[in-house]
């Protein structure tokens with residue numbers, strides 16, 4: 001039994017995303033919907049490592065395998081044999097900010113209501129969750145988890161009681177659900193995908209032969225042999241059946257859309273294209289812009305694996321300073337067991353090593369994507385100095401985190417954010433760098449120039465395009481933000 005595992009990146013000083021979703025509507029006899037979904041979840045593993053699940057609709061019978069653990073742990077010959085090659089399948093990988101790893105929140109979540117069954121899998125965060133849940137509970141609803149998917153399922157099932165079809169129920173639900181959600185639904189006879197009106201999280205459509213898929217990221221579509229068609233638009237619902245895909249628009253639209261800029265900086269895979277912009281190009285540009293703002297004299301530029309690597313290449317290109325490998329990441333420490341400070345210390349020690357033969361005696365620029373609490377940065381710089389680096393300069397390819405995220409990224413505790421407690425120079429001193437620089441807000445807004453969507457930078461600026469949760473408004477910091 002998989003128990004009390006903690007993903008190494010997820011519980012260190014790194015930001016965590018909340019989930020990846022995938023769905024397939026199979027129109028080709030020679031495709032296997034279960035195998036395709038399993039392969040796709042491997043490609044989305046970076047978006048969530050704490051549980052994985054697949055639900056398949058096999059001639060109306062909804063079969064599910066889901067469990068805590070990585071995709072490779074949850075799906076093996078035995079568990080996959082419990083699923084059948086159905087017409088429609090949906091899959092999910094989850095990250096949870098909860099230490100308790102609540103099994104009831106594993107997705108896809110299958111709901112049986114008076115009109116039939118649906119399986120739902122979602123990425124994001126519903127900001128009016130408490131209000132909706134209280135209202136439903138007053139009407140007698142009993143919840144088994146704190147998951148957005150369960151709440152969304154209840155709202156859709158309730159709406160279905162007063163509509164003629166599931167499509168209208170989903171569109172009505174999109175009016176009620178606030179915040180961030182990129183969601184797939186396996187319905188009795190169709191696959192549905194929809195994205196909140198701000199478009200906070202990615203969601204796109206692809207095609208394999210005559211079959212269609214919906215995925216959190218485009219890189220997955222290519223890796224399973226399909227071709228990318230387009231992004232699902234903010235506020236759009238896509239319905240796929242045997243005739244192809246059909247587009248519906250939510251009646252409510254946002255004044256300003258709000259795609260998470262941190263998807264470009266850290267979350268998404270570099271081989272994905274989101275909102276018309278390559279994630280690799282955005283990271284490369286962040287590195288180039290870092291050089292404009294911090295032209296350091298050095299002998300070598302390196303990145304922290306994995307998301308700092310491309311920005312380091314951009315810095316090297318702009319500066320002419322050679323790019324090199326500064327750190328080796330132990331790929332085989334995916335998960336570890338235990339709790340508490342000792343575990344964190346062990347994780348830090350075993351995760352990365354500095355490449356002494358490459359850095360000894362050199363002035364090194366290290367590029368990372370972000371700093372949350374500062375523990376990892378301090379450790380990284382110590383590793384570099386112990387390996388003999390003469391100077392260590394730390395550059396961050398995003399601005400300092402100063403505010404929480406309410407839209408699906410695990411930046412909740414503003415008190416733990418080092419940039420809320422210290423000036424840049426104090427942080428530099430704490431982590432032990434010779435110099436420290438963060439990409440400016442102005443520059444980070446340029447990394448995805450050409451994107452066909454507005455960008456959210458709320459955790460860096462304190463300004464959010466979408467309403468932030470009412471319950472959090474009582475928080476004095478949020479009140480301050482709201483006055484701006």
Ligand code: SF4
Pocket residue numbers: 200259260261262263404405406407408409411456457458459460
């Ligand atoms: S607040 Fe930050 S992490 Fe959250 S959606 Fe906006 S940019 Fe992304």
